[in-house]
Amino acid sequence: MKFTVNERFDSMTLENMLKALHVPKKEMHLLRMSKDIVINDEKMPLDSTLSAGDIVILPDDHGPSSYKPSYRACEILYEDRYLAVLLKPRGVKTHPNEMHETNTLMNHAIYTLDIPYLEPVHRLDQETKGVLLVAKHPLIKKMLDHMLAAREIKRTYIARVDTKKLIEPQTISQPVAKNPKERNRYHVTEKGKEAVTHILGSKVHQDYCEIEIELETGRTHQIRVHLEHIGLPVIGDTLYGGATLRDLQLFSYRITFIHPITQQEILVQLDRETI
16 A cells, blocks of 8 residues: 655654554554565665655555456546545445345446455445445555544435424434344344434425434444334335335435545535435
């Protein structure tokens, strides 16, 4: 992995920089033992002191991702050498559940980007359309995984519900777990894992109310389960809303975070008028 040292990391050792970016101990140990770290065209140890603008190349000892290319293109909303934000269409899985599957977003993305390694940082339900963050290098994946767990990556969703009343801003903090009585369904239960959904605001349209939601946690079907729990299932939800026509009106609308390498804010969002 090649990168230019950001001024935030000026006068830090490379080791301390990577620790600040939460690279796990296993990877740090491998780098500590490595003889192939290059700083400004010279082989250097991990404890070398950095200056802003230094060019660093870390050895890549990781294998490729296992996704088979689908030979179908996907839409790239943002891309740099470390990560990308993709548009996931409705009805397409985020990734394969079985080795033989090739018609998922990750199959399309690894073909489109034409790189050996690509992994999703989070996931979207099959029927949810919207922005999805992927990592193009294993170390970047580890950094983004930590940021997601630390709630440093903000994910905003749009959900349409069948009411003509404004929904007041509120936080739904109800644990969620798989429903043992109904296949593929989840439900609110005290035995579940922590799940926190923030309703930021709403706007009433002619036939529905559009809710803006920010996720604090990312449990499977979390938004759909929480909205059903407060009596506002998402329109077109056959699992939680009783819809007969599958047309889930839930969109991953926006993602924003501080890029771990460049330290710049990345903000990618859909055109609200087209979703």
